Amino acid sequence: MAYQTFRQEYLQVPPVTRAYTTACVLTTAAVQLELITPFQLYFNPELIFKHFQIWRLITNYLFFGPVGFNFLFNMIFLYRYCRMLEEGSFRGRTADFVFMFLFGGLLMTLFGLFVNLVFLGQAFTIMLVYVWSRRNPYVRMNFFGLLIFQAPFLPWVLMGFSLLLGNSIIVDLLGIAVGHIYFFLEDVFPNQPGGGRLLRTPSVLKAIFDTPEDDPNYNPLPEERPGGFAWGEGQRLGG
Structure with a gap:
């Protein structure tokens, strides 16, 4: 029964989120079981471009x-x-x-050539948080019950928290920078006088991933309600 419940919940997770988080968990499990080592996964331009270890372009986003x-x-x-x-x-x-x-992955990889980062998964997470926060500017966040602020401040609060834990803020800054570039090109510039859409999804991706209609039984997690955890709970202002 528990397995069936877990399987049903797992299959309800949308496909991209399910694929990426599963890959991250399996990669970490493989390292914990010593089937592979982080030295086989990290971002190393010399090994990628001179020794053709192309998999590192992906695996450096999967290990946290x-x-x-x-x-x-x-x-x-x-x-x-x-x-x-x-x-x-x-x-x-x-x-x-x-x-x-x-x-986002391409931009981070290019920036990664100039900063000393060997794993870019955390920066990628910050990019996702940044894009969500800018698209939900009126959500009020509660961080560990200590800070209450609106969603666009969330990436900066996370950066401050990372700094308190003694981590480098370069990771967070990279995620914020890439997230802002995507948000500007996708949401801001097309609506400016003389602006236009510079980012266009290739038709081959649309042919592979887009389905003609949604599943009527699909039950999404509301985007505007990130709650459930003390450090990420939120609600719309006035709600």
């Missing part, structure tokens, strides 16, 4: 460190905000969501 508080914190934020984006502003637009993944 050993199982512990930092791993669980990142997984919770990755799962929730990735899912809320996919079920919210990207509902019925799976190809566009995949294109955002590819665009």
Whole structure:
């Protein structure tokens, strides 16, 4: 019974969120079981471009460190905000969501050539949080019951929290920068005088991922209600 419930809940998670979070968990499990080591996964331009270890372009986004508080914190934020984006502003637009993944990953990889980062998954999570926060500007957040603020401040609060834990803020700044570039090109510039859409999802992605109609029995997680955890609970102002 428990297995059937878990399977049903798992299959209800939208496909991109399900695929990415599952890949992250399985990669971490493989490292914990010593089937692979982080040295086989990390971002190393020389090994990628000179020794053709192309898989590192992907695997450096899948490992968030050993199982512990930092791993669980990142997984919770990755799962929730990735899912809320996919079920919210990207509902019925799976190809566009995949294109955002590819665009964000490409930019981070390019920036990664100039900063000393070996794993980019946490920066990618911050990018997702940033895009969600800018598309839901009136959501009021409650962070650990200590701070109450509106959603657009969430990435900066996370950066401050990361700083308090002794982590480098370069990761957070990279995620914020890439998230802002995507948000500007996708949501801001097309609505400016003389602006236009510079980001267009390739038709091949639309042919692969987009379905003609939604499942009427699908029950999405509301994008505007990220609550359930003390550090990410939110509600609309006035709600």
